[in-house]
Each structure stands twice: as C-alpha cells, then as structure tokens.
Amino acid sequence: MKIKVKTPAGAVILDVDEEMLVRDLTQLIKTEHRQQASIASYKFGYPPRNVNASAETSLRDAEIRSNDQLLVSYENGADSHTTTATVPQTRLEKAQPTPSDLPYVYIPECSTNLILRNVPDDNSCLFNAISLAVTGSIDWRKLHLREIVANTIECAPEIYSEAILGRLLQEYCLWIRKSESWGGAIELGILSKHLNVRIEAYDIDLSSPITFQDENNPPDEFIVLIYSGIHYDTLVTNKVLSTSRIGDVGKWASDEGISEAAQKLVKLLQSRDYATNTTKFRVRCLECYEVLVGEMGASRHANRTGHVRFGEV
Incomplete structure (x- = not known):
C-alpha cells in the first residue's frame, strides 16, 4: 500500500506492506530518505490519531491505511529536527487578510x-x-485546556488505555501538557x-x-x-x-x-485549496535562525544564503 509521510522539509510517498511494523517504517524513513531526526510519533487520520514511532505493532493493527498521510513528530531538541534542503529556492511572508479576502x-x-x-x-x-x-480570545491558557485534558485522562485510566492513547497514560499526560503537542x-x-x-x-x-x-x-x-x-x-x-x-x-x-x-x-x-495553502509547516534555519514557511521557503532560503540545515519550529 502507498502512504504519504510528511516532514518539515517536505513529503515522501512510500510503498509498504500493511504487515510492516511501525518501528520498521521509522527505520525505513531514517535510512532511505535521509531523515537524521529522532522521530517520536506519527499523527494520521481524522480525527487525528497518534502512534509511537517505535511501536512493535503492524501498520494494519495501528489502523494506518493505504493513502493515509502521516505527519512526523520529533523528539525535543533542535538537533533532532534537523533535515536537509535539496532544492534551492526568499522567505515567504503571509500577507494580512483584507475584508475582501475573508472566507x-x-x-x-x-x-x-x-x-x-x-x-x-x-x-x-x-x-x-x-x-x-x-x-x-485566542489563548487556551485562560481556560487551562491542556490541564483539563490531562486531568481527565489521569482520572479515567479504564477509559484512556495505552491502546487508545498510543502510549502509556502518564507519558501521554506529560506530553499533552506541553505547548508544542x-x-x-x-x-x-x-x-x-x-x-x-x-x-x-x-x-x-x-x-x-x-x-x-x-x-x-x-x-x-x-x-x-x-x-x-x-x-x-x-x-x-x-x-x-x-x-x-x-x-x-x-x-x-x-x-x-x-x-x-x-x-x-x-x-x-x-x-481555494485551503487544505494545502494556508497551513504549511514552519521551519527554522539552524544556521541563522530565520523562520521560514514550508519546503518552498526553506529551498529559497537555501538558494539565497547557502544554508542547508533546517528544523521544525
């Protein structure tokens, strides 16, 4: 089956067997597609689900299906997000919308x-x-939303099992409390x-x-x-x-x-191609720390500066 794996530097389409273990998929991505980062998990499907990158379960049992898109999440640390730009291309800046632009x-x-x-x-x-x-208000902290989620999960281990969460309960609660999750x-x-x-x-x-x-x-x-x-x-x-x-x-x-x-x-x-045009990954140049938008932004920056090391923001 074919799946799409998306990283801050772009996407690759892989042809894999549904019986492949998730951990073996992770190794395949790292060895064959020059992913030097330490991959923590994958997010896929809708509503989004998580699976640990080192899980000893098959893609089929993890409910990863043909044509699914997997979004890669990395371990913390700038170095673990490192990837390489392969197509040289200036920074893309998002213009402020006007009333006529509003959907x-x-x-x-x-x-x-x-x-x-x-x-x-x-x-x-x-x-x-x-x-x-x-x-x-655009401020989730006012309602303590992450803490509410974590507390609810901690109080109901019979509902939120490892199979549901994709990781151990305490690990999930620590993870969801972080603003980058x-x-x-x-x-x-x-x-x-x-x-x-x-x-x-x-x-x-x-x-x-x-x-x-x-x-x-x-x-x-x-x-x-x-x-x-x-x-x-x-x-x-x-x-x-x-x-x-x-x-x-x-x-x-x-x-x-x-x-x-x-x-x-x-x-x-x-x-308007909202799904592909308005929510591109942001990446940071690990040499000058400029924040760029998507693979195109990284490529243009590489062409302009010669910098080729980028990490996910």
Missing part, C-alpha cells in the same frame, strides 16, 4: 455572515480554536464534555462534520471548527464583514442556518 458565507435567516477566523499556525491551534469560539480526537471529546458544548469539526476533505458531545447529556450550545489536515481554525458569525473580531459570536444555542452555511463555506475553502 465567508452570508446567512439571510439572521442577516449575518459566517466567517472563517484563522488562529496562529502553531501546535496549540486546536486549543486556541476552541478558546476563540468559547471566549472570543498537537491535540486531536481525544482532546475534542474531553473538552466538549468539560465545556458543555457540541463541537462540530469539519474536515476540509470530507465536507461533513464529525460531532463531539456528551451523548448522555447533549449540550444546548455548539461551536464549529475547520480542520485542514494539520491545522484547526474557527467559524464565527458577525453582522459586519471585517478582519476585526469585535462583534464575533463563536458559540450558538440554535442553528439558524449556520450548519448549511458551514457546508457552503467548506466548499468555498476547498475551491
């Missing part, structure tokens, strides 16, 4: 706009997206219950949402997140189409056309 859909039922609000492209995007929807399905499920909201998470490729909520006590309010494959953003309503978040509403008690508008907005984002 939005007008909702006539309530005379308002459904707008995509971008959150920082970092490893806390899931937590910040939830915080923005619930509080209007990504959140996924486990975190969405826990936070939806704790915050008493329904979370509608749209995968941009699937076009339909996956719902997270307390099935035994369905909440009265809901929020909507957009998932690009490696990044979460938030949908809000605002009667004024503006880049300003003043007047944003990200949590609703009734639908009033929001779900239908969300479907339309997802199609708009698909037409």
Whole structure:
C-alpha cells in the first residue's frame, strides 16, 4: 500500500506492506530518505490519531491505511529536527487578510455572515480554536485546556488505555501538557464534555462534520471548527464583514442556518485549496535562525544564503 509521510522539509510517498511494523517504517524513513531526526510519533487520520514511532505493532493493527498521510513528530531538541534542503529556492511572508479576502458565507435567516477566523499556525491551534469560539480570545491558557485534558485522562485510566492513547497514560499526560503537542480526537471529546458544548469539526476533505458531545447529556450550545489536515481554525458569525473580531459570536444555542452555511463555506475553502495553502509547516534555519514557511521557503532560503540545515519550529 502507498502512504504519504510528511516532514518539515517536505513529503515522501512510500510503498509498504500493511504487515510492516511501525518501528520498521521509522527505520525505513531514517535510512532511505535521509531523515537524521529522532522521530517520536506519527499523527494520521481524522480525527487525528497518534502512534509511537517505535511501536512493535503492524501498520494494519495501528489502523494506518493505504493513502493515509502521516505527519512526523520529533523528539525535543533542535538537533533532532534537523533535515536537509535539496532544492534551492526568499522567505515567504503571509500577507494580512483584507475584508475582501475573508472566507465567508452570508446567512439571510439572521442577516449575518459566517466567517472563517484563522488562529496562529502553531501546535496549540486546536486549543486556541476552541478558546476563540468559547471566549472570543485566542489563548487556551485562560481556560487551562491542556490541564483539563490531562486531568481527565489521569482520572479515567479504564477509559484512556495505552491502546487508545498510543502510549502509556502518564507519558501521554506529560506530553499533552506541553505547548508544542498537537491535540486531536481525544482532546475534542474531553473538552466538549468539560465545556458543555457540541463541537462540530469539519474536515476540509470530507465536507461533513464529525460531532463531539456528551451523548448522555447533549449540550444546548455548539461551536464549529475547520480542520485542514494539520491545522484547526474557527467559524464565527458577525453582522459586519471585517478582519476585526469585535462583534464575533463563536458559540450558538440554535442553528439558524449556520450548519448549511458551514457546508457552503467548506466548499468555498476547498475551491481555494485551503487544505494545502494556508497551513504549511514552519521551519527554522539552524544556521541563522530565520523562520521560514514550508519546503518552498526553506529551498529559497537555501538558494539565497547557502544554508542547508533546517528544523521544525
């Protein structure tokens, strides 16, 4: 079967057997594709799941399927993120959006706009997206979201087993408390219950949402997140189409056309290649420490400066 392995420097497509062990896949990546980094785990699927890079389980048993994309997570430390640019190419800078650039859909039922609000492209995007929807602030620390997740897992070892978490419970709790660790399905499920909201998470490729909520006590309010494959953003309503978040509403008690508008907005984002254009990896030059965007940014920097050592931010 073919799988796509994505690193800060780019992606490779591998033809592997489903009975291959995950640890052997890791060795294959390191030896045949010049990955000098110490790989810790892989994130794949939607909602995202993690598997330890040294797991002694087959790709099939880890539920890695043909055509899956695996996002590589590295051990801590700049040196462990080192990779090499192979195609020389200046730094890409993201322009600030104007109102005319904003992805939005007008909702006539309530005379308002459904707008995509971008959150920082970092490893806390899931937590910040939830915080923005619930509080209007892009700061997950105010709600202690990572601590809530870790505490919930620690109090329910019978639910959050090693098989579910992809690693030992205490290891997972230490890991998710770190600001550089990504959140996924486990975190969405826990936070939806704790915050008493329904979370509608749209995968941009699937076009339909996956719902997270307390099935035994369905909440009265809901929020909507957009998932690009490696990044979460938030949908809000605002009667004024503006880049300003003043007047944003990200949590609703009734639908009033929001779900239908969300479907339309997802199609708009698909037409704009949102999944591939707005959430590229950031890499840092390990020689001059400039932060660059994606493989193209690294390649252009290499061409301009002669620097060829890069690490994930």
